[in-house]
Amino acid sequence: MKKHSWQEYQKDVADDKYYYVRSCIRQNFFPGSEAAFLNILRNDLHRDIREDAIHTSCTGIGYHSDIVPIETIMTVVARQFALMTESGYENFASSCITSFGVYSEALEMWHEFPEMEEKTREYLYKATGREFRKPRSVAHASDIIFHHRDEIASKAKYRLVNAATGEPLRGVEHIGCHYAKIFPKNGIGGAEFPYVLAGMIEAWGGQVVDYPERRHCCGFGFRNYLVRANRGYSIANSQKKFESMAPYKPDFILTNCPGCPMFMDRWQYTIAEMEGITYGADGHGIPVLTYEELAGLVLGYDPWELGMQMHQVDVEPLLDKMGVEYDPSAKFLGKNGKYIGQPLDAAVNCGCSGSSIL
Amino acid sequence: MNKKVVVIGGGVAGMQTALTLSELGLTPVIIEKEASTGGKLCKWHKLFPTLTPASEVLDGLRRRVSEAGIEVMTGRTVGRITDSGVELEDGTALACDATAVCTGFDIFDATLKEEYGYGMYDNVFTTVDLEEMFNRGEVRMVNGEKPRRVAFLHCVGSRDEKVNQRHCSRVCCITGVKQAMEVKQMIPDAEVFNFYMDMRMFGPGYEEMYRQAQYEYNIQFIRGRISEASQTIDRRVQIKAEDTLVGRPLKMTVDMLVLIVGMKAGASNERLGGCCGVDLYPSGFVRPADQFLRNVCSGSERVFYAGTVSAPKNVGESINEGIAAAYKISRYLNR
Structure with missing residues (x-):
């Protein structure tokens, strides 16, 4: 691409002292990612980040499924802000893209309709006796990694470079819809070409792949998946992306939403099982990573500590390209060294699928 | 009489204003920021709906300006309008008895619509x-090949709140x-698609041309906006x-996407506005004293407008406004 004007669209991200709220589903999908984020912030970047045991789901999935009314979700949001206020923090950091959209939406609604804020304060006080101050800044956790990307690069043990050839690795980035499509000003790079993940890939030595379906939905889209009858539509969306990106031969897919890595990882498995088609090199799938996993790999974290054995598309081809040292025999050993079980061989990983699109 | 009128802008409206002023016995001076007169028309190939070469219109105006001995100051930019004339950006003050603002429009910067990928x-x-390709005599893709499938997208940078261009650019x-x-x-076997939200065929011969495009040229008009463009691996779009007429989403790959960019208010309006009766619409175009009886007049009795400085117009309308403004100026100076 000739022009990268979206790099100019930036937003202020606090440098330190974050109040962190988790995603309700990421801990099941990619259980090592949030822990990795906290470890990187605390141990590698030496930043103050508080995680509060009594915070809750933002209820965003219920909200977007028309189960949770807006008054309720705003009160839940207000409670999270109250917990932050009580902890003495001002910089709110959200792990989840949906939640990030929810927090941004609540703040915007309160700005436009102050009477809604007053009502929410009233509901919160009546229900919990709590009060809150609005955060000074709201960032998605990927914004924070982006903000510190150069510092991470300076501490990198591995780079996104093919250890054998010296060529930059090719990364497809996929941004969660609620990161900047609702409020473009809240996303680094704006809505059309968010730069948050692309900036990480470039800072760590990789090359960003632009492909025609770059902005197409990952296939989650709540109603695509939550309504069982729509799941064919979900996988069709993912398939459209895979077919569009495959000719560019990406080495990995990088995501910043709970749903995107889940669906882009699992649907590759499903398509390989159903159709015998894979989209990566040598009949394998394309590894799908969260930004915390990628940052962790760059910093030299053990891939199994990052939880990468939970991926359905094996990450070993990427690890090998990066030259990451890892113990294959430790892949399915839990924290205490206990064997946690191993999935059966899958067409997406064995290089034996009926046809690779490449 | 020998009264002097500064005409700011040497496009078609400015040249016609000066010509008529000269015919009426006044002394116009054209101040043009570019190296030559002609304005945006210099880059145009043919004019709708007659397909008259733009050069015919331009050459005619230029020749008459030259024959009339009208002074043309090129490469000079007016910094501001004053109570006694104008002040150039280099600080030179030019006294005059009246001023005609004919500064035209700017072309919308298509890079602002990132979703269409212009410049990327x-x-x-x-x-x-x-138009530049037409002037060169060939329409080609970047690799030099003839396009086999071309899509046009209407209303890029007009009727678009996202880029703060709410007005219709008309032409x-x-x-x-x-x-x-x-x-x-040029390429008879090419497939051509025009994506539009409304087709506004307001001028004489326009509707006929629109029908001709469909019946004789087999150009396909699709009512719907393009949501995004992406580059394919073979560098097509x-x-x-x-x-929206059949209610279905559509995806296609074309060799060439042409963004039909709108007319936006000239950047100079901001600089010239706010003094000497020059008031601006929220769109940035200048606001005439009255839209019916004094639509070439400003809030000041000695400042007048002609052409697209006040709104998007076609070439003929701009020329007519030049004549109208000159008559208003003459009437003012001969009170």
């Missing part, structure tokens, strides 16, 4: 780029029709749209 992808062009609809026909004339 090889084969995304604007109507201005296409872009017919420009898109004209250019689609010219592409077909994939576009997504909704055909």
Whole structure:
């Protein structure tokens, strides 16, 4: 691409002292990612980040499924802000893209309709006796990694470079819809070409792949998946992306939403099982990573500590390209060294699928 | 009489204003910021709906300006309008008895619509780029090949709140029709699609041209905006749209995407506005004293407007306004 004007669209991200709220589903999908984020912030970047045991789901999935009314979700949001206020923090950091959209939406609604804020304060006080101050800044956790990307690069043990050839690795980035499509000003790079993940890939030595379906939905889209009858539509969306990106031969897919890595990882498995088609090199799938996993790999974290054995598309081809040292025999050993079980061989990983699109 | 009138801008409106002023016995001076007169028309190939070469109009105006002995100061920019004349950006003060503001319009910067990829992808062009290709005598993709499938997108940077251009640019609809026909004339076997939200064929011969484009040239008009463009691996352009008449989403790959860019208020309006009766609309175009009886007059009795400085207009309308403004100026100076 000739022009990268979206790099100019930036937003202020606090440098330190974050109040962190988790995603309700990421801990099941990619259980090592949030822990990795906290470890990187605390141990590698030496930043103050508080995680509060009594915070809750933002209820965003219920909200977007028309189960949770807006008054309720705003009160839940207000409670999270109250917990932050009580902890003495001002910089709110959200792990989840949906939640990030929810927090941004609540703040915007309160700005436009102050009477809604007053009502929410009233509901919160009546229900919990709590009060809150609005955060000074709201960032998605990927914004924070982006903000510190150069510092991470300076501490990198591995780079996104093919250890054998010296060529930059090719990364497809996929941004969660609620990161900047609702409020473009809240996303680094704006809505059309968010730069948050692309900036990480470039800072760590990789090359960003632009492909025609770059902005197409990952296939989650709540109603695509939550309504069982729509799941064919979900996988069709993912398939459209895979077919569009495959000719560019990406080495990995990088995501910043709970749903995107889940669906882009699992649907590759499903398509390989159903159709015998894979989209990566040598009949394998394309590894799908969260930004915390990628940052962790760059910093030299053990891939199994990052939880990468939970991926359905094996990450070993990427690890090998990066030259990451890892113990294959430790892949399915839990924290205490206990064997946690191993999935059966899958067409997406064995290089034996009926046809690779490449 | 020998009263002096500064005409700011040497496009078609400015030249016609000066010519008529001269015919009326006044002494016009054209101040043109570019190296030569002609304005945006210098880059245009043919004019709708007659397909008259733009050079015919330009050459005629230039020749008459020259024959009339009208002073033309090129490469000079007016900094501001004053109570006694104008002040150039280099600080030179030019006294005059009246001023005609004929500064025209700016072309919308298509890079602001990032979703269409102008300036990013090889084969995304604007109507201005296409006119330059027409002037060169060939329409080509970046790799030098003839395009086999071309899509035009109407209303890029007009009727668009996202980029703060709420107004209709009026002439872009017919420009898109004209250019689609010219592409077909040059490459008869090319498929040509025009994506639009409304077709506003307001001028004489426009509707006929629109029908001709459909019946004789087989140009396909699809009612729906393109939502995004992306570059394919072979550097063509994939576009997504909704055909709103059949109610279905649409995706196709074209060799060339042409963005029909709108007319936006000239950047100089901001600089000239706010003093000496020059008031601006929220769109940035200058606001005439009255839209019916004094639409070439400003809030000041000695400042007048002609052409697209006040709103998007076609060439004929701009020329007519030049005549009208000159008569108003003459009337003012002969009170």
